[in-house]
Amino acid sequence: MNDVKLEVTLEELKAIPVLSEVPDDQLQWFLDAGEVVTFEEGERVFEFGDAVKYTTVLLEGRIRICATQGGKYREIAVIREQGITGYLPFSRAKKTPGFGECVRRVRLLTVPADKIKEATKIHYELTEALVHTMTSRVRDFTSLQQQNEKMFALGKLSAGLAHELNNPAAAISRGASSLDKQIKNLPAMFKAIVSLNMKPEKVDKVNELLVSRANQTDRPVLSMMDKADHEDALADWLLDHDIKKLEFAENLVDFDFKPADLDHMNACTPSPQLEIVLAWVNNYLLATKMIDDVKESAQRISQLVTSVKNFTHMDRDTDKQLMDIHAGIRNTLTMLNYKLKKGNVKLVEDFDLTLPQVRAMAGELNQVWTNVIDNAIDAMEPNGGGTLEIRTRKDRQFVQVIIKDNGPGIPEELQSQIFDPFFTTKEMGKGTGLGLDVVSRIIRQHNGTVKVHSVPGDTEFEICFPLNDD
Structure with missing residues (x-):
């Protein structure tokens, strides 16, 4: 502290609303028990964790109290002229909750806590005024802390919700891109398909197989190893029939196609044009898969929105x-x-x-x-x-x-x-x-x-x- 003795008058204390009803003799005792100190703009009035040893009356200037929240310094309170802070009667505060910084030249009257404890025994009105200040401080601080608690909780929930929404939103974006790609393939596929000379009954058989696999609800859930084995079996079948697009195998396995199904389609398709039919089937199945993913993701987002609404x-x-x-x-x-x-x-x-x-x-x-x-x-x-x-x-x-x-x-x-x-x-x-x-x-x-x-x-x-x- 930069100790500078400055005069404080009784009238200056009586002008402070919370002290206005305190008898003059008690205010004079309060004045005599304290000393005046000053701080310049930018100086620290106190540090985080300092012991609370004084009752402090801010006669002139302004102090802001800052604390670390979320790794950053944040302003948690401002003490203005005529404010009373520090030790107050019956308060359990032992240490300062943050640091106090002078933002406008400060003049303080500081009274040792021991003197204030003495006042509780001999000066009723002064004690009453200081206790009133303490209850107001507790109310304001509680309101601030409750707001902080809500903001912490909101931050946590918002972060979690953002991640939960991001996954289905990203899936919808991927699905839309994939569907766009499949749709762009349709004109060329249509041209290839209409050039096929397939009998109507053969077309019906391929369509029936395709629709039944696409709408199948009891597809087995395969382990990674089982899925790899099934893919290998289909890939071998494709190679045996001179079809080089082995990416068909992965998609066909997802819809429970087996080599026997490919035999069935091969029997319905004019040789050697099975690859054209498989490309069409693969495109249809991919589109079906993407639509299912988009629907599931949209439903997930809807569920999250409903949960938020129900939660609040x-x-x-x-x-x-x-x-x-x-x-x-x-x-x-x-x-x-x-x-x-x-x-x-x-x-x-x-x-x-x-x-x-x-x-x-x-x-x-x-x-x-x-x-x-x-x-x-x-x-x-x-x-x-x-x-x-x-x-x-x-x-x-x-x-x-x-x-x-x-x-x-x-x-x-x-x-x-x-x-x-x-x-x-x-x-x-x-x-x-x-x-x-x-x-x-x-x-x-x-x-x-x-x-x-x-x-x-x-x-x-x-x-x-x-x-x-x-």
């Missing part, structure tokens, strides 16, 4: 409604599916599907599932993977949801703190410590309980609330 419940009001608890859990898992795959996490579902609908706030419960499941996935990250188990069951008139992971566990000395506001074991920028506090508050809103049981390799969150909470 934008079209629902905030009253408790009858709902299927499993729908919310599955929507949450859909939103976090990319993170499950990225974290090499195996999912085990043990759902009691006979559970009746529960009366609850669906959007609120989705926050519960998101926070607990996301924490479980993060917990298994150091192991490079693991197993996430989710169980549901009925316990008399209650529904019980158990979310279990086999990560390293929560140290016993920390288990009593994990539901406290702002407590987190994650590094700076990865969490605000409000996730489990939010879980606890929401479950209390539903007249339920949330408990944790944890040992190394086995952490279990047990969430229990009434089936019909009126």
Whole structure:
């Protein structure tokens, strides 16, 4: 600090709204107990993690408080003229949450924390004013941190959703390009096909075989080795019949064609024009495959959009409604599916599907599932993977949801703190410590309980609330 003794008048303190009703003698005591210090623009007023030793009144200037979030410095608060910060009566703050930077020449009145503790015993109105400042600070900071927690959760879900949407979108793009290629082949193929002198009954037989294979719903699922063997058999057949386009074999195998089918088509086709028929068949099958891929990908995107809509419940009001608890859990898992795959996490579902609908706030419960499941996935990250188990069951008139992971566990000395506001074991920028506090508050809103049981390799969150909470 650059200590510069400057005069502060009683009137200057009384002009501060929160101190305006404090008796003059108490303000004079406050003034006498402190000292004035100044900082120039750009100077650090305090550093991250500094001990909170003073109550500070900003008489002139402006200070911004910054902290590291997501690996970058971000402004989390601004202290303006007449603001009071630092140590406040009954506050449990021990260290500063970020660094304070002077953005306009600052003049401060600083009073040692020991003096403020003394004031709580002898100056009621001064203490009352400072406590009011503290409650306002807690309210503002809580609101900020809750917003940060929502943004962290939104960021995680958005990243996962982007990856989940990217795969089917890329498949649709590939399918469209392939279909374009197949369509461009049609004029030349048409010219070759119409030059064939095939009897109508032979054409019908080839068409019947082609349509039956294209529409077959019970195609066998082949292992890589079995598929390679089938391709080799078809490739050998093609070579034996002087057909050099062996790429036909791979596509024909996908639709369960066998050498006997090629014999059948060969018997229906004027020799040596089988290659023209096979090119037409191959083009049709490729187009069919691409259309199926596009339909499946479009359906996947539709499912994701539906999951997002159901997850956010934008079209629902905030009253408790009858709902299927499993729908919310599955929507949450859909939103976090990319993170499950990225974290090499195996999912085990043990759902009691006979559970009746529960009366609850669906959007609120989705926050519960998101926070607990996301924490479980993060917990298994150091192991490079693991197993996430989710169980549901009925316990008399209650529904019980158990979310279990086999990560390293929560140290016993920390288990009593994990539901406290702002407590987190994650590094700076990865969490605000409000996730489990939010879980606890929401479950209390539903007249339920949330408990944790944890040992190394086995952490279990047990969430229990009434089936019909009126």
